[in-house]
Amino acid sequence: MIQGCSTFIHVGQIHVxxxxxxxxxxLGSCVAVCLYDTKLGMGGMNHYLLPFWNGNGLQSPKFGNISIPKLIEAMIMRGSLPKTLVAKVFGGASINIGNSANTMMIGEKNILVAKEILKDYKISIVAEDIGGQNGRKIQFNLERGKVQMKYIARSDIGEGN
Amino acid sequence: MEVIIDHKALECDITHSEIEFLSRKILDLNKQLIDSEKAKSRFLSLVANSLINPISVLLSMIPHLDPKNDVRSAKIYDTVYEQALVLDFRIQNLLAAAEIENGQVDISYALIDPTELVNEAIKSLKYAILEKNIQINIHNTIEQKVVSDPKKLYLIIRNLLDNGCFYGIKNGIIDVSIEEKESKLLVSVKNQGEGPKVEHKPQIFTRFAYGPEGYHGLGIGLSIVRDLCELMDGTIDYEADTSSVTFTMTLPLETNLSNSEAYGSNEFLFESFDDAIEL
Structure with a gap:
């Protein structure tokens, strides 16, 4: 049970x-990276739809390679150091079996981007629940830095999650 | 039979490793692209933020200088006011673009009357409308107020109207329709004149990409419209024929105002985490 308020984030949002x-x-095929600063008791989460920004349109955080560095920057701006941060990664399911979204393996690419970028910043992934065919509801509790997760039916996942 | 299964597994492995390899390559190339764009983004944000205060002061002061009966001064006054309004519009767009790039866009819902938003946008574009002698008709079939983000909806409507004024013909008509369809708010802006061709669709909603019609404004208006619509789970599209073009945006209509704002939106999805896995 959380003591403070819970903020729900949509695709393309970052919250610290x-x-x-x-x-x-x-989350469905989208991925959320949860960063927690163990010293400051501060955390942040993003929620991205696609792995790469392709140079067209605004550099929106709905792309993993835009969203993850921005989340890390947001944490650093508020006093964190990359070495005091730990990451937890969720999502990246293969939701649309048999259609183009699956053949493009969006979920897997979303996961790969998270791992590569976190490796670049030397932020270790201390927990993850990724891939598979189920959507997920997650709640990142900043009091203890723990993530509560539940699997959900496909029908409960909105479009673009 | 076993051989076939092995082949399939092998193919699958190759595809996976190929995709991993290519994805890493894209990521590397993208880093270079992002670095080169970073300086531009910072500049954009800095410029927009430093311009917004002076222009707000100017816009609030200029109406007090209205010379009323002095014809010569009235002309100068109109030019100054018109240019200040144009500048304000462009800065608002720059700010919105910077906010979207920074991922700092918060959606805040309120009860709004869409007609009022359209009228406000018309007011801010009054000189462009007067110059072309455009008549604007508003058809609103929604009787009650709707729940949406007023600031974002206003910017969307203002950009669509500005687009309609720029590409609309002289002495033409712009029809603004507001309706509710399947729990969605539909706002369409139809102007007379030749519209952008369907093959230009990807460019139309891309920032800084200009169509064959030439330059107009900063070239980010419609990309902001698309991003704001997407952020609010909506859509934007257009249809064009030989004599008119209609841009239509849809936004899902929120029904529960209090849940969306004060208590953390959509928290009802998380009523119980008792049997959740803790990681």
């Missing part, structure tokens, strides 16, 4: 908050 708040979202 402090204990005792919580951040939550719903």
């Amino acid at each position: 908050d402090t204990s005792p708040s919580a951040i939550s979202t719903v």
Whole structure:
């Protein structure tokens, strides 16, 4: 049970908050990276739809390679150091079996981007629940830095999650 | 039979490793692209933020200088006011673009009357409308107020109207329709004149990409419209024929105002995490 308020984030959003708040979202093939600063009791979460920004349109955080560095920057701006950060990664399911989204393996590419970028920043992934065929609801509790996760039916995942 | 299965597994492995290899390559190339864009983004944000205060002061002061009966001064006054409004519009777009790039866009819902938003946008574009002698008709079939983000909806409507004024013919008509369809808010802006061809669709919503019609403004208006619509789970598209072009945006209509704002939106999805896995 969380003590503070819980902020729900949608695709393309980044939210950084402090204990005792919580951040939550719903994921299908999208991925959410949760960063937690163990010293400051501060955490942040993003929620991205696609792995790469292709140079067209605005550099929106709906792309993993835009969103993850921005999340890290947001944490650093509020006093974190990359070495005091730990990451938890969720989502990247193969939701649309048999159609083009699956053949493009969006979920897997989303996961790969998270791992590569976190490796670049030398931020270790301490927990993950990725891939598979189920959507996920997650709630990032900033009081303890723990993530509560539930699998959900495909029908409960909105479009673009 | 076993051989076939092995072949399939092998093919699958190759595809996976190829995709991993290519994805890493894209990521590397993208890093270079992002670095070169970073300086531009910072500049964009800095410029927009430093311009917004002076222009707000100017816009609030200029109406007090209205010379009323002095014809010569009235002309100068109109030019100054018109240019200040244009500048304000461009800065608002720059700010929105910077916010979207920074991922700092918060959606805040309120009860709004879409007709009022359209009228406000018309007011801010009054000189462009007067110059072309355009008549604007508003058809609103929604009787009650709707729940949406007023600031973002206003910017969307203002950009669509500005687009309609620029590409609309002289002495023409712009029809603004507001309706509700399947729990969605539909706003369409139809102007007379030749519209962008369907093959130009990808460019139309891309920032800084200009169509064959030439330059107009900063070239980010419609890309902001697309991004704001997407952020609010909506859509934007257009249809064009030989004599008119209609841009239509849809936004899902929020029904529960209090849940969306004060208590963390959509928290009802998370009523219980008792049997959740903790990681």
